Amino acid sequence: KATVIAIATRKGGVGKTTTSVALAAALARFHGRRVLLVDLDPQGHVTTALKTIVAPTGTPLSQVLLADRGAEVLDAISPTSIPNLWVTPYDPNLSAAEDILGSRIGKEMVLRDALRITRTHFDVIVLDCPPNLGNLSLNGLVAADRVLVPCDPSPLALNGVHALVDAIETIAARLNPDLDVMGVLLTRVDGRNTTVNDAIVKEIEKTYGHALMPVRIGVNSDLAKAQMEGRDIFAFAPDSRGAAQYRDLADHVAAVLPAL
Amino acid sequence: KATVIAIATRKGGVGKTTTSVALAAALARFHGRRVLLVDLDPQGHVTTALKTIVAPTGTPLSQVLLADRGAEVLDAISPTSIPNLWVTPYDPNLSAAEDILGSRIGKEMVLRDALRITRTHFDVIVLDCPPNLGNLSLNGLVAADRVLVPCDPSPLALNGVHALVDAIETIAARLNPDLDVMGVLLTRVDGRNTTVNDAIVKEIEKTYGHALMPVRIGVNSDLAKAQMEGRDIFAFAPDSRGAAQYRDLADHVAAVLPAL
Ligand SMILES: Nc1ncnc2c1ncn2[C@@H]1O[C@H](COP(=O)(O)OP(=O)(O)OP(=O)(O)O)[C@@H](O)[C@H]1O
Numbered sequence: 272k273a274t275v276i277a278i279a280t281r282k283g284g285v286g287k288t289t290t291s292v293a294l295a296a297a298l299a300r301f302h303g304r305r306v307l308l309v310d311l312d313p314q315g316h317v318t319t320a321l322k323t324i325v326a327p328t329g330t331p332l333s334q335v336l337l338a339d340r341g342a343e344v345l346d347a348i349s350p351t352s353i354p355n356l357w358v359t360p361y362d363p364n365l366s367a368a369e370d371i372l373g374s375r376i377g378k379e380m381v382l383r384d385a386l387r388i389t390r391t392h393f394d395v396i397v398l399d400c401p402p403n404l405g406n407l408s409l410n411g412l413v414a415a416d417r418v419l420v421p422c423d424p425s426p427l428a429l430n431g432v433h434a435l436v437d438a439i440e441t442i443a444a445r446l447n448p449d450l451d452v453m454g455v456l457l458t459r460v461d462g463r464n465t466t467v468n469d470a471i472v473k474e475i476e477k478t479y480g481h482a483l484m485p486v487r488i489g490v491n492s493d494l495a496k497a498q499m500e501g502r503d504i505f506a507f508a509p510d511s512r513g514a515a516q517y518r519d520l521a522d523h524v525a526a527v528l529p530a531l
Numbered sequence: 532k533a534t535v536i537a538i539a540t541r542k543g544g545v546g547k548t549t550t551s552v553a554l555a556a557a558l559a560r561f562h563g564r565r566v567l568l569v570d571l572d573p574q575g576h577v578t579t580a581l582k583t584i585v586a587p588t589g590t591p592l593s594q595v596l597l598a599d600r601g602a603e604v605l606d607a608i609s610p611t612s613i614p615n616l617w618v619t620p621y622d623p624n625l626s627a628a629e630d631i632l633g634s635r636i637g638k639e640m641v642l643r644d645a646l647r648i649t650r651t652h653f654d655v656i657v658l659d660c661p662p663n664l665g666n667l668s669l670n671g672l673v674a675a676d677r678v679l680v681p682c683d684p685s686p687l688a689l690n691g692v693h694a695l696v697d698a699i700e701t702i703a704a705r706l707n708p709d710l711d712v713m714g715v716l717l718t719r720v721d722g723r724n725t726t727v728n729d730a731i732v733k734e735i736e737k738t739y740g741h742a743l744m745p746v747r748i749g750v751n752s753d754l755a756k757a758q759m760e761g762r763d764i765f766a767f768a769p770d771s772r773g774a775a776q777y778r779d780l781a782d783h784v785a786a787v788l789p790a791l
Pocket residue numbers: 282283284285286287288289290312314316400401402458459460488489490491492494495498513541542543544662684685686687688
């Protein structure tokens with residue numbers, strides 16, 4: 272049964288997609304895990320970032336989410352050219368589906384139910400979430416076992432972490448008691464900017480104790496270049512700092528997953 | 532009657548709030564314009580970025596938007612310590628209001644109507660939009676005369692521009708025929724990253740012709756530091772590159788506004 276990891280925060284542009292794609296690819300490539308990467312963001316940037324290796328599927332994810340009970344995410348997945356990595360491709364109807372979900376009974380539990388069988392086919396399911404706490408992100412947080420929270424070193428991004436943690440407290444109390452924060456991942460860290468970096472780190476440690484992941488992701492243009500090419504960082508620039516740091520992250524994450 | 536400028540794109544983290552705050556502050560400080568900065572993002576980051584100079588108001592913006600017809604944004608504004616600059620402070624109920632708006636008649640026209648009198652009190656109204664194309668962003672685009680589209684040099688951000696331009700075409704056809712794209716503002720440009728920068732610029736020019744603003748905003752840590760302090764860039768680091776580039780932007784924008 273797969274471990275479901277949501278990559279989420281309310282703040283935009285802090286590296287949710289970059290982290291989702293790199294982590295999923297590294298777990299598949301270097302840890303022999305069967306990985307499904309689910310794109311819960313209507314932007315569809317998982318597909319943009321992996322455009323050369325994702326083939327569109329027949330059933331869109333929105334159709335699975337809006338079906339009467341019994342539909343499975345498994346129906347909406349596509350293989351990639353990376354062995355052991357599958358994704359849910361871009362679905363232009365996902366945004367409209369989010370609105371429709373709002374009136375369904377148990378609207379936040381739809382994805383959890385649609386992963387019931389899917390979870391038995393994979394070791395890890397990574398959920399890329401949109402920059403808000405709307406129905407799709409909430410579905411991600413209810414379906415998840417763990418949450419990884421990207422945060423770039425800025426007061427606005429830290430504000431987004433606080434908002435997410437607030438939401439998680441309510442979700443854990445009402446909908447998903449086993450939800451556990453894996454940690455806060457510092458992303459887009461610019462080595463030249465120590466004043467802001469140190470201030471944010473101190474603030475996170477003060478508020479959340481040891482929640483900071485032991486790995487940090489520095490600013491690395493290869494990560495954006497890989498997205499431009501539509502390939503994962505390990506295919507595009509295997510010797511880059513971005514590849515090394517995301518491999519490190521995957522090592523830490525694999526260590527907390529059930530053994531193969 | 533004020534010119535209303537929406538700062539919008541679907542992509543998260545490209546500098547919508549940083550641009551909204553800096554542009555509004557520069558027009559107020561250096562161009563003698565009476566400026567209202569409206570925070571349409573439930574994150575409330577206008578208030579976070581200006582926390583030392585914004586005093587909370589009595590009426591929240593959500594109450595104005597959900598009132599029966601006749602309410603004005605004017606009821607929900609606060610002065611700042613910058614002469615000529617007013618803002619709508621953080622409103623924790625804005626996210627819930629967005630959901631409720633969805634069932635109202637003419638749901639995208641609510642802000643436009645609530646600015647009818649407010650527009651006569653200001654020269655410029657700047658709208659900071661959230662990272663999506665939901666009801667609040669749509670209200671911003673329907674109320675706006677011009678749209679400024681921040682885009683960092685990345686394929687994902689460019690994808691967000693395309694999504695916004697698609698939406699603008701429908702909005703202009705159905706709801707706001709006078710809506711005009713002021714231009715695409717390149718933000719967070721890292722001088723060291725010429726391959727990606729050049730590729731994105733070429734792509735924007737190919738698709739949108741001369742839509743690129745003549746000013747670009749480089750990566751400048753003072754902009755994030757100013758946000759950490761809760762002050763605008765012109766108070767925090769008046770001699771910084773960020774301050775200079777945003778002043779330039781304000782000069783260009785002021786030139787297309789009606790003369791005082
Ligand atoms: N470590 C990094 N170094 C350099 N660029 C990065 C890094 N991480 C992310 N980026 C770039 O920053 C931008 C934002 O990252 P990304 O799109 O992954 O964030 P996001 O949180 O998923 O955004 P959204 O909120 O829009 O979904 C992208 O253009 C990406 O290429």
